[in-house]
Amino acid sequence: MQKKVDKIFLDKKVKKFEFDQKVVPVFQDMILRSVPGYENLIKNISIITKKNVAKNSMIYDLGCSLGACSRKIADEVQSEKIKIVAIDNSEQMINYCHENYSNYKNITFIHEDINNFKLETASVVILNFTLQFIKRDLKDQLIAKIFNALDEKGILVISEKVISESKEEELFLQDYHEFFKSCNGYTKEEIDRKKLSLSNVMLLDNIKTHERRFKDVGFSDSCLWHRSYNFVSWIVRK
Numbered sequence: 001m002q003k004k005v006d007k008i009f010l011d012k013k014v015k016k017f018e019f020d021q022k023v024v025p026v027f028q029d030m031i032l033r034s035v036p037g038y039e040n041l042i043k044n045i046s047i048i049t050k051k052n053v054a055k056n057s058m059i060y061d062l063g064c065s066l067g068a069c070s071r072k073i074a075d076e077v078q079s080e081k082i083k084i085v086a087i088d089n090s091e092q093m094i095n096y097c098h099e100n101y102s103n104y105k106n107i108t109f110i111h112e113d114i115n116n117f118k119l120e121t122a123s124v125v126i127l128n129f130t131l132q133f134i135k136r137d138l139k140d141q142l143i144a145k146i147f148n149a150l151d152e153k154g155i156l157v158i159s160e161k162v163i164s165e166s167k168e169e170e171l172f173l174q175d176y177h178e179f180f181k182s183c184n185g186y187t188k189e190e191i192d193r194k195k196l197s198l199s200n201v202m203l204l205d206n207i208k209t210h211e212r213r214f215k216d217v218g219f220s221d222s223c224l225w226h227r228s229y230n231f232v233s234w235i236v237r238k
């Protein structure tokens with residue numbers, strides 16, 4: 001894994017955020033310095049998957065970026081009988097995975113838009129900070145498609161940055177998150193430029209909206225199992 005330091009937003013020119021060739025080499029550094037609890041999440045998503053994966057079944061990692069979840073699951077489950085399909089619509093991300101992770105024989109990396117991809121029956125589906133990049137009018141449809149693809153005991157593991165229901169809490173958490181990033185070496189200017197670059201690209205919901213969506217498409221139960229500042233993760237049961 002390349003670990004180049006993320007200096008993208010030292011550049012004063014701000015453009016709409018994309019998961020492009022500039023982001024690929026710095027992605028791991030960017031996500032570790034920006035998402036509190038990320039490493040713990042990846043480790044535990046692999047453990048949750050190990051507990052729930054059915055024999056000879058499919059695992060989907062949707063919006064896989066550099067395949068961190070998929071690779072951790074493959075390492076943790078260590079079975080040739082599972083098949084992991086990791087999908088991303090960033091050609092550069094998937095090219096990187098093809099070039100660097102061909103030793104992971106049970107992961108198939110696919111360049112595709114997850115809104116168009118036809119899912120086969122699966123026991124575990126992972127959306128780790130991906131739904132927040134899906135257009136608002138397509139979110140319900142994607143979650144419903146995942147519900148329909150899951151087998152009887154299947155689970156969705158979904159992580160998202162969330163907005164708060166009260167303005168006070170939102171400002172409080174934003175302040176702490178920005179402090180987290182500054183402690184990880186980002187300047188105020190970098191933080192402000194990235195926020196601008198992500199506006200209208202990262203489309204956040206609050207916890208209630210997510211949980212209502214899970215219920216509306218038919219999921220029986222959801223459990224918020226991880227939270228770090230305004231970054232949360234659920235296990236959602238069919």
Ligand SMILES: C[S@@+](CC[C@H](N)C(=O)[O-])C[C@H]1O[C@@H](n2cnc3c(N)ncnc32)[C@H](O)[C@@H]1O
Pocket residue numbers: 019031062063064065066067068069087088089090093112113114115127128129130133134
């Ligand atoms: C924050 S990253 C996800 C991080 C990754 N899941 C992990 O655990 O390291 C969001 C990813 O979703 C991908 N993405 C956004 N919209 C997508 C779509 N419609 N289809 C497939 N991938 C998409 C982006 O290209 C990006 O790589």
